[in-house]
Amino acid sequence: MKTIIEPFKIKMVEPIKLTTLEERETILRRAHFNVFQIPAEDVLIDLLTDSGTSAMSSEQWAGMLRGDEAYAGARSWYHFEKVLHDLTGMAHILPTHQGRASERILFELLGGQGKVIPSNNHFDTTRANIEHSGAEAVDLVIHEGTQPRSRHPFKGNLDPRQLEALIARVGAERVPVCMVTVTNNSGGGQPVSLANLRAVRAICTKHGIPLFLDAARFAENAYLIKKREPGQQDRPVRDIAREMFDLADGATISAKKDGLVNIGGVLLMRDDRLAERANNLLILTEGFVTYGGLAGRDLEAMAQGFIEVLDEDYLQYRLRSVEYLGEHLLQAGIQIVEPPGGHAIYIDAAAFCSHIPPAQFPGQALVCGLYRHAGIRAVEIGSVMFGRVDPDTGESVHPPMELVRLAIPRRVYTQSHIDYVIEAAVEVFQQRDRLRGLKIVEEPAALRHFTAKFAEV
Numbered sequence: 265m266k267t268i269i270e271p272f273k274i275k276m277v278e279p280i281k282l283t284t285l286e287e288r289e290t291i292l293r294r295a296h297f298n299v300f301q302i303p304a305e306d307v308l309i310d311l312l313t314d315s316g317t318s319a320m321s322s323e324q325w326a327g328m329l330r331g332d333e334a335y336a337g338a339r340s341w342y343h344f345e346k347v348l349h350d351l352t353g354m355a356h357i358l359p360t361h362q363g364r365a366s367e368r369i370l371f372e373l374l375g376g377q378g379k380v381i382p383s384n385n386h387f388d389t390t391r392a393n394i395e396h397s398g399a400e401a402v403d404l405v406i407h408e409g410t411q412p413r414s415r416h417p418f419k420g421n422l423d424p425r426q427l428e429a430l431i432a433r434v435g436a437e438r439v440p441v442c443m444v445t446v447t448n449n450s451g452g453g454q455p456v457s458l459a460n461l462r463a464v465r466a467i468c469t470k471h472g473i474p475l476f477l478d479a480a481r482f483a484e485n486a487y488l489i490k491k492r493e494p495g496q497q498d499r500p501v502r503d504i505a506r507e508m509f510d511l512a513d514g515a516t517i518s519a520k521k522d523g524l525v526n527i528g529g530v531l532l533m534r535d536d537r538l539a540e541r542a543n544n545l546l547i548l549t550e551g552f553v554t555y556g557g558l559a560g561r562d563l564e565a566m567a568q569g570f571i572e573v574l575d576e577d578y579l580q581y582r583l584r585s586v587e588y589l590g591e592h593l594l595q596a597g598i599q600i601v602e603p604p605g606g607h608a609i610y611i612d613a614a615a616f617c618s619h620i621p622p623a624q625f626p627g628q629a630l631v632c633g634l635y636r637h638a639g640i641r642a643v644e645i646g647s648v649m650f651g652r653v654d655p656d657t658g659e660s661v662h663p664p665m666e667l668v669r670l671a672i673p674r675r676v677y678t679q680s681h682i683d684y685v686i687e688a689a690v691e692v693f694q695q696r697d698r699l700r701g702l703k704i705v706e707e708p709a710a711l712r713h714f715t716a717k718f719a720e721v
């Protein structure tokens with residue numbers, strides 16, 4: 265069957281507001297052309313992020329009611345620990361309130377001045393936590409991972425030769441851990457192959473360096489391995505996910521993605537001594553080791569989410585739906601980062617708005633165009649987010665790509681919503697000459713994309 269169906273029924277609905285073109289124009293201007301400043305209520309289809317935006321199942325909600333709120337040793341903790349242990353085989357499982365809390369603890373222990381921490385691509389909170397510790401974060405994704413049109417099936421792979429070269433250059437004693445992000449969010453949600461994880465593992469073992477996964481989207485990565493890696497087609501996704509974890513010494517997880525919850529995180533490791541120190545930090549800032557900054561009900565929802573996310577009917581629908589969105593945009597002539605990754609489609613905004621130079625933020629112009637035309641909220645990943653002014657020359661420096669990300673929340677929108685997004689994007693594309701560049705009229709000292717004010721040029 266070609267039709268993509270959601271493998272669930274809808275039991276509870278939340279209305280979304282239809283607005284007129286005139287209303288959206290007013291809202292956009294009131295938000296100074298920055299969609300982070302638009303109230304979510306005024307958004308029809310919200311594709312800002314897939315993080316913390318999942319719909320929970322009836323079993324997860326039932327678990328929320330069953331949550332045991334005892335301070336220490338709650339029943340919900342033992343349930344959560346068992347599910348995570350069965351999934352990952354890790355000896356030490358620390359609950360945290362979200363991914364970056366796990367990162368903060370890990371890098372406070374392993375980071376520090378003079379240390380160098382490689383990854384395929386560090387996610388921005390990971391990089392920020394590493395740099396906050398005084399260490400250097402280095403991205404070593406394969407060359408194809410930086411080419412939007414390359415159809416390499418595993419563009420998230422870490423380049424083993426570059427890893428060897430880095431270790432040779434700085435010395436293994438300065439590399440306290442190697443990270444691999446699965447899927448590679450900052451690189452377009454592209455997966456990492458098992459072969460690549462094995463190669464990275466072998467290098468880490470040779471040099472005595474621990475390997476940690478940033479496993480926020482481990483299930484989507486495992487499913488893409490099943491679909492794309494030779495010899496993996498007949499394996500259950502759960503087995504593939506387990507092999508990914510078996511190759512690692514630990515992991516940080518933001519459960520707001522493949523944990524299918526709205527808040528939660530996990531820090532996993534095998535090393536007893538490291539775990540003892542991590543538990544001490546956990547108690548200092550998150551909470552006691554059996555709840556770590558969460559309520560018992562959150563642990564129940566996470567435990568159930570980590571089971572449901574490995575359902576292959578769910579993964580088939582999810583990944584196929586994202587791929588379908590990408591295919592239809594490509595068919596209409598809209599260039600995207602190819603092939604479609606796990607959780608989002610990234611539109612090449614520089615190609616979409618070829619009449620708008622990077623200095624006038626083509627990605628932001630497209631984001632505004634999608635909202636104005638159809639009430640869709642996307643996010644710019646280009647010169648607004650990563651552009652900067654060179655302190656020596658005073659000139660603007662632009663990132664290599666001007667992208668707009670359409671991130672798909674899990675189990676929230678139906679296929680007809682996806683069809684609506686395609687129709688809207690194609691219509692905006694057909695009238696792309698009307699999109700106008702923007703200039704920044706006010707910006708904060710850091711992370712300007714959240715609060716900067718723009719005007720049309």
Ligand SMILES: Cc1ncc(COP(=O)(O)O)c(C=O)c1O
Nearest residue numbers: 315362363364387389449480518
């Ligand atoms: C790959 C990756 N790692 C870490 C994080 C941080 O997780 P959190 O937002 O839960 O702190 C994210 C969040 O988007 C992510 O995509």
